[in-house]
Structure formats: C-alpha cells, structure tokens
Amino acid sequence: MRVVIFGPQGAGKGTQAQLIAEKTGAEHISTGDLVRAEIKAGSDLGKKIQEYNDRGDLVPDEIIVEMAKPYLKETDSWLLDGFPRNQAQAKALDEALEDLGIGLDAAIAMEAPDEALVERLSGRRTSEATGRIYHVEHDPPPEDDPGPFTQRKDDIEESILHRLEIYHKQTEPLKDYYYARGILVSVDATRSIPEVTEDVLQAVGEDG
Numbered sequence: 543m544r545v546v547i548f549g550p551q552g553a554g555k556g557t558q559a560q561l562i563a564e565k566t567g568a569e570h571i572s573t574g575d576l577v578r579a580e581i582k583a584g585s586d587l588g589k590k591i592q593e594y595n596d597r598g599d600l601v602p603d604e605i606i607v608e609m610a611k612p613y614l615k616e617t618d619s620w621l622l623d624g625f626p627r628n629q630a631q632a633k634a635l636d637e638a639l640e641d642l643g644i645g646l647d648a649a650i651a652m653e654a655p656d657e658a659l660v661e662r663l664s665g666r667r668t669s670e671a672t673g674r675i676y677h678v679e680h681d682p683p684p685e686d687d688p689g690p691f692t693q694r695k696d697d698i699e700e701s702i703l704h705r706l707e708i709y710h711k712q713t714e715p716l717k718d719y720y721y722a723r724g725i726l727v728s729v730d731a732t733r734s735i736p737e738v739t740e741d742v743l744q745a746v747g748e749d750g
C-alpha cells in the first residue's frame with residue numbers, strides 16, 4: 543500500500559493514518575511528526591524550522607522533501623500524512639518514487655468544512671508516551687495510556703486559521719492533480735472516527 547493522505551488541518555489525517563497503520567501494518571510517515579521531532583531534538587535544523595511550525599507556515603519545500611525522502615524506501619507499504627502539500631512537493635514526490643521504481647496507489651482527500659475544524663484542533667491532545675492523538679470530548683485518552691497529554695503549540699486559533707488559509711491556497715489544488723492521475727478518493731471526514739476509518743480502508747482496498 544502506498545498512499546498519500548491529505549486534507550485540511552483537523553480533518554483527522556493523523557488520527558486515521560495511525561489507525562490504518564495499526565490495522566494494516568503499513569508505515570505511518572507524518573512530516574508534521576518529523577518536524578516536531580527535529581524541533582524537540584534541538585538540532586540546528588530544528589531551530590531553523592521551529593519558527594515556520596509555530597507560525598503555522600509551511601517549512602520550505604527543499605527542507606521538507608529531504609526530510610521525507612529517506613522514509614519512502616524503508617518499507618514498501620506506507621501512508622504519507624501531510625506530504626505533499628503543494629504542487630512542487632507533489633512533483634518532488636513523483637520524481638522520488640520514479641527513482642525508486644514505485645508508484646502511488648491512491649491519494650485520499652479528507653473532506654470537512656472549516657467550521658468543524660477549529661473546535662477539533664482546540665480540543666486535540668497528544669500523548670507524550672505513545673504519540674497517540676486524542677480529543678478531550680470526541681476521543682478521550684484510555685486508561686492504559688499514561689500520557690502526559692499535551693497541546694500542540696500551533697493549535698491556537700490564530701495559527702489554525704492561518705494554516706487553513708494555506709491549505710485552501712496551496713494544498714487543496716492537489717485534488718485536481720491527483721484526479722487527473724485517476725487516483726483521487728474523497729472521504730467524508732465529518733463522520734465519526736470509526737466510520738471514517740471504514741471509509742479509508744475501503745478506499746485503499748483493505749476492508750477485508
């Protein structure tokens with residue numbers, strides 16, 4: 543399975559990619575997680591990209607492409623979450639896959655209106671222990687996850703609205719890009735988490 547999953551911030555890309563990876567054994571590659579790990583490590587690169595992340599801006603294409611590329615060849619089954627996010631990155635991904643002699647099976651567009659997303663992101667919590675994503679109301683942490691549960695720095699309203707603006711300008715046009723390639727699948731992300739998981743599994747042909 544080689545799948546790209548994209549959609550507006552808070553649509554549930556990370557939530558679904560984690561669940562699908564657990565169910566199918568595919569690797570979950572999240573460029574957002576790679577960015578946050580680099581920042582947490584305090585590396586020179588982390589210091590350079592922190593301001594982009596905290597503002598809700600995209601990290602420059604050449605940096606993010608170099609961060610993502612090594613993961614593509616580690617396994618032959620993966621879900622790319624949050625990459626590509628614009629036409630230049632989509633082309634860079636195509637070139638990298640061509641060099642590896644592999645192709646994309648599907649590009650899943652998670653669809654949800656902006657109004658629903660600010661509330662989802664404001665209530666998001668991430669477990670420091672397991673990396674699992676939760677929501678204080680829609681998906682509270684289970685007792686066996688010890689936490690602690692933290693709020694992302696970029697989950698403040700100002701940054702969320704800025705990220706959504708960038709999504710509509712730069713990432714949403716990728717729907718046309720993948721539609722033209724015949725691999726676009728749209729999923730209604732306003733349904734409950736388990737319902738969306740079913741839809742995504744069906745979209746990638748892993749529904750049993």
Ligand code: AP5
Pocket residue numbers: 549550551552553554555556557558573574575577594595596598599600601602603606623624625626627631662663665666667675676677678680681696705731732733734735738
């Ligand atoms: P990234 O980590 O990818 O963040 P994002 O794009 O802002 O997306 P989110 O993680 O906010 O949304 P999501 O759809 O994954 O939502 P989630 O599943 O958590 O990127 C962060 C930053 O890194 C970027 O701003 C940029 O600086 C940089 N970056 C990353 N990739 C880059 C790239 N390619 N190029 C350049 N820069 C890049 O769900 C959200 C909440 O909703 C959770 O609380 C969840 O529990 C809840 N929820 C999920 N589904 C449902 C549902 N169906 N019903 C109810 N609640 C739900």
